[in-house]
Amino acid sequence: MYIKSISLSNFKKFDKLSVAFPSDITVVKGPNEQGKSSLLAALLAGLFYDPKKSNQQISSLKSWQSDKLYELVTGIEHNGEDIVLSKNFETKELLLENKTTGKKLNTFAAIGDELYTIGALRSLALFENTACVRHDALAQMTEGKKEISQALQALMTASGENVSSEKILKKLGDGIASLQRGTKQQAKTPGLLKQLDADLAVLAGKKTAIASALADLAAKSAHAGELAALERISKREYDAKESQYQKNIAYFKTMQELEKLHAQADKANADYNALMDIENKKGYLSVQQEKMKTLKAIDWEKLYAQREALSVKKEKQKNILEEAERLAKEKKKTKIHVKISHVAVSALLAALGFLGFVRVELFAAWVLSAVAFAYSFVFRRGIVVHTGVQLGAESESLAHEIAVLEKQHTSIMDENGVSSIEELVQKVKRYNEFGVEREKLESKEEGILRGGRRDNFKKERTELLKRIAIEEAKISDEEKASPPSPSAQRLLEVDRERHKQELDKLDKEIAHVNAILHSQYSREDLAKTEEEMEYKQAQKVNAERKLETLQVLADALAEAQIRTIAQSRSVIEQYMRRYLPAITDGRYTNVKIKDDLSFEVWSDEKKGMIVPEENLSKGTIDQFYLVARFAVLALLNKGVKSPVLLDDPFSAFDASRREKAREMLQDLSGAFQIILFTHSSDYDGWGTVVQL
Template sequence: MILQRLSVHDFACLGDAEFEFGSGLNIIRGPNEAGKSTLQTAFLTLFFVKANTTSRDWHRFQSWSARQMYSLSADFAATGRQWRLTKDFAAKKASLADLTSGEEWTDHDQVQEKLDELLGTGSRDVYESTAAVRQQQVAMLGAKDEIGQMLQQAISGTPAGVSVPDILNKLDKALSDLQRGLPPHHAPKNPGPLVIVRDQITTLEGRLNDLAQDRDKVTDARRRLREAEEELEELQPRVEQTDDLLQRGERRRKLEEQLKDIESAWTSLHERVDKAEGLAGKIDEIIGTEVGEKTGEESAREVAEKAAKLQDEERQTAGKIADIDQRLRQTDEAMAAAKVRGWVRPAVIAGAVSIVAGLAGALFWSPWCLLLTVGGAVVAVVGLVRRAPRGYTALLEERGHLERDLAAERGKLPRLREQLADLLKTTGVESIGELRSLADVESELRGTLGSDALEELKQELAQSAMERATIQEQLKSPNLAHLELDPLKIEGLRRQLVRDQERHKSLQGDQIRTSTILSTSEYDAEEQLRTQEQLEAAQERQARLHEKETVYQLTQEVLAEAYQQTLAHTTQAIEPRVAELLKAITQGRYERVGVAEDSFEPVVFSPEKNGEAEPGDLSCATREQLYLAARLALTEVLWPDESPPLLLDDPLVNFDPQRAAATLELLAGFAQSRQILYFTCSSRFDEYAAHIIELPTPESGA
């Protein structure tokens, strides 16, 4: 590209001005504050800043006296065509016209894209780092390895202060921060986002799993409760029906047993009544109704009883007479015995005397006297044993009593017999035998009736018959009739009922358990939904973080590769050219230069040292010359055909006159194939210039 004209309107200290340039080396000369830097800024603003910018940074270049923003325009040749560029920052309009073809672009983006293409730099940063060499950059060269770093930055196309190794380190740190705490590293106190979201997902999945289990439990409990309720609904009537059937069966069985007992009792009672009625009839036959008629109010039975009583009394009297006769005979015998036993008393007395005499003799005379005592004792004992029980007198007295009693009894007997005969006569009974038969019948009747009366028995029989009828009626009732339950069937029903009742109880237990589960469950469907949504959000965030991680890794990988290849290729490309340029600048003093591939650090062969000299070993000016040579070589590598205008802002300040002249001569030759805009305040380079643009001296403060 060859810049031919640059016009400024209301631009900073330049105000309204127009500058003409040509191909080759253009020297823009002017004293301090003449506007050299402003002209550089005008050029860069025109070519790299969009006219519709909203940034306030560009307002500072507005002329103090101007009421509105500036406008800039330029004519230039590029790609074999003539171009005109205009940017009105006040009207926010831009225009790039291909004067050769008449084509014009006015869209800001399109204008900028086309300009970047024509310049071949892409951005102002790239232009600044590759096509511009400024005095302050050169002046910064100090430490031994700074040339390498500055050249690295030049090929990085990055703004000042930004290097690719720094960028790679930043990416590495960003990745480390993102991955902090991921295996195989230990869990740190401040885990990275990937670990945090991973842990969140684990927690949420666990909670969701718990909630799903709770939900399943609740669902299962609801199902079981419903099934239990349904089965209970079905079971309840069956239990009641079976229970009712069994109760009715039991009632029928009891009624049947009761009926059996009642029938048995009725039969027995009926027999008794029949028998008693037969016996009563018999008695009536025996005693007849005449008895009643003759005895008035006395019943036949009472008469019979009286007769029996009289007969008993007669028997007793007869018995007593016989007894008294007996006792009389005994008394007579006793009295006879009492007359025979009159010796007993004297014998006893004699025995007693003998005893006393014997004892006295034995005591005072001879022991043989004791024989007398013994003999006396025997006699006395015999006498005592055979003495009479009673006395004769008593017997006699007794006999008298007996005779009186006998007489009395014998006197009663006829009277009794007379009474009995009268009574028999009154009863119509022929004999006492008949009377006895009557008594026997009556006795049998009493035995039959027991303590009951015949009428009572009849009433009892009637009552029993009624009860039997009642039970029979009950057994015929609809709920008991046709209820044919044999014991086997009843047992079967009982077992069924027990099973059903146990099942009923079990189901009620289920009801309670499931109801408890439902009432105590903390399951919350809303919480489950929320957790699910949180999980989805966390998973989405995790996916985004993984994508970010992948993007970082990809950026790092490709950038590192681009950087390494750029270093390697550029090193190989510029190494011989740097040597040629440095040789020209130093007028042959240094003609061999190497560039390290890894650091881009140039190494110079020093004739004095007869070996390699690192930049730190060189003088300050030589380092600047080495750097300039490298930068010029780099522009040839970057733009082998058509390059943008090279902007040199007085980089030769520290060069001695010889090397400065040699460098200017070199630049003049260099500028044969590319335009150089050289800004300086000195006129010493005028002789090498193809065009000289002299900036006016600024007005003095006066």
């Protein structure tokens, strides 16, 4: 068969597209991003995808402009018959219709079988690893060795159906397992043979029990009374031991609970005492801080400003008094003082006068400044005149201001109970330390309370004391006088267990005797059991014969599978030896296929077989696997023509290698339909060109 055409709707970048293909070689050409890969994906989906399924692989191919899934119509020709394969992935409908014969198929399985019959198309996985070569991936055929091996093994079946020997072997293995499961090792679900053995063992036990019961019926009647009396005595002894044992367990549990409750009570008491201690300390700190509350009203900025002003005024008063004293000693009425600003101006004028000898402009400025400075002295703008009367008045004014400031300062000291600013600072420091200490106590208190209240601790202590009293009431006076010890409890446990074992043994013996005494067994029951055993034994013999037959068949099929794979490798080697010399210019002629479908070739240079991947260039390796792919396809197809999709696999070939590949494909185009996807014009002469 070959693909005549494909029409697609809502597929990736294409809203609509129809492409026709000849039966030999088609070159689908177009620049990158023009839809070559989309067309290849459409061909694969049209042949192998099931529209009734929903998966990421299917949904990823929908149109970029629509949320609806796509529809694919593939035209096929086989031996002159016109066939149309339609798949609507939106409505999940599919139909294969032979327009020539009128045959119609509408199930995925039936369509798959038909495509296998007319085109040797088995599965998408096998097709992608043999007949569909992605870009620059000729040598990746070994990645699909599992699918290829299974397809080669299917050649063992003589029918035209797509049947795998692996499936046959699996069915045989399942049949063998269902018979012998559990005979060699433990199994959750035993096989038939194991089940029959189990049934026979049960029946044998039943037969023995019936025979023994019939024989012992009379002898056991007298023994039953003795056993019952002995069982009553043993039961009383065991009950006494069990009662004491349980009492001791209750005692130990009570003591453990009391120990836990006492620990909780101790903790509750410690927490309560800690809270009371914290409360007392907080009370002390509150009292101390209350005594110092006037410190909070101090304006420290104002206080320091007053202190600084007092110091300045005292210094000024001192200077005035000293000056008045000097006037009195010198017997002068006045004293003239030059202002410091005028001294500074004089120094600046002297400097300008010196520079004036260098530059005329500066000399003129100096003259003007000197005139202004002289004017200020003439009119006493730059001097201060002090008299004894003035100094006395200023001293009295300062003395008054100093007295006011000292009174304010003394008032603040008195209010806070200190005599100096240093003592006041120390008192403030203590006040702040009290605040820090109070915060620490409150934090510790919060940690103890954990969001609760102090009253809760009282309630908890009371509740613990009640529970302790309840638990202590559970202890008897005898236990208080002589408390059970762990060592005595262990001895009691051993003694109790011994009595229990003796009692269990008696109970079993009594049950056995009662079963015999109340047995309804008869000679007919014994005969019926023997008949059931004979029937089961016959079933086991038949199952063993069936197992032997299945094992022989499985061994024969496995051996045939091995021979088929070996024969397949031989056929592939012969096919490759036919084309390999031509495509490699005679450099390589001998090839050997390995089990994993990789191969070795003879190297004249190294005088031995070599692995291409380890010794040859990528271009040569791709040549080998190109031949290998067609060799595998020729063997699998058994003379049926089928499509081969090549997605620009020769991009790494030079001109010479491409020419050899073209000659080979031309020779194979009668047995295969070849569709080559490329962006290059180097392949225009290879076949019919379809431009995208």
